[in-house]
Amino acid sequence: MIPQRATIVGAGGLGGPIALSLGAAGVELVIADHDEVELSNLHRQIQFTDKDLGQPKAERLAAQVVARGGRARGVTGAWTARSADALAADADLVIDASDDPATKFSVADWALAAGRCYVIAAALRYGGNVMVGAPGAACYRCLFEEPVEAPSCADAGVLGPVVGAIGGVAAAVGLALVRGDRSLAGSILVFEDLRRAVDPRIVRFAPRSGCPACARALVSPGAAPVRVAEVQ
């Protein structure tokens, strides 16, 4: 059986549960993050301990995956248009677990252009969103046109356990994607407030006319989704 491969962008509160879950499921991982572990991270990035302080997040998280029998490589560096090919060339799936709007668009744009499945995860305050993307489906840029002026993310904060829950959902839909289940492609799962309700609002959105990312895609929106092997 050919192992499935995924690249995870971000090794923090979202990236931790995603990497540990996918690694334990046998998915080979590349984990990218430019940051180091800080004391203020520890209560929500529970993959780390005080022994990891000052260490590169990507490498420490990869080591956690390996210690559990998985296969992972940590790369200390940011996802950019320039680094994307090196980070995800072999990936069947790319998951954005960053806290940066521009990175989310960059991951989605690259995945769409390269014909890969992708998941964009985000958490804010008590809830979060998980967007599921695949070739032939409406894309992240169809949903949100551009990374500008997202409402007060940095100021609003996020509750520690929320990132674990949203990360778990992102891992579950990611695992479904690499195993061929694309039933949620072109959808966003919206968790309004996990303290009150755990059922997401699942909304399926339409391709946006004139979407520049879709125009560059190997498979245009509305076409039947194809497997990665068919477009490489």
Added chain:
Amino acid sequence: MPSIRVPSALRSFTGGNSDVEVAASTVREALAELEHRYPGIGAKLLDHGAVKPFIRIFVGPDDIGGLSGLDTQLAERDEVAIVPAIAGGRDIPPVDRDA
């Protein structure tokens, strides 16, 4: 009466209310009513009368972009959901700011 589901990022405008009932027959009227009751929130959603690029609005499970946009008709029990692009954030301080 239709209701608007306010995302957590914008609840500082609504005094923490997550659901706001509005007397409106279209999405446009619903958002105008929301602005009337909570001044300032409309500027976070609309720009020169159009929905901002990082905001999507749904009536039930349906994106208004695939319906009639802001002129989408609302029925008595429809729920309008505002879904902003979000990107994570820092920790919430020990004191719950929604409380």
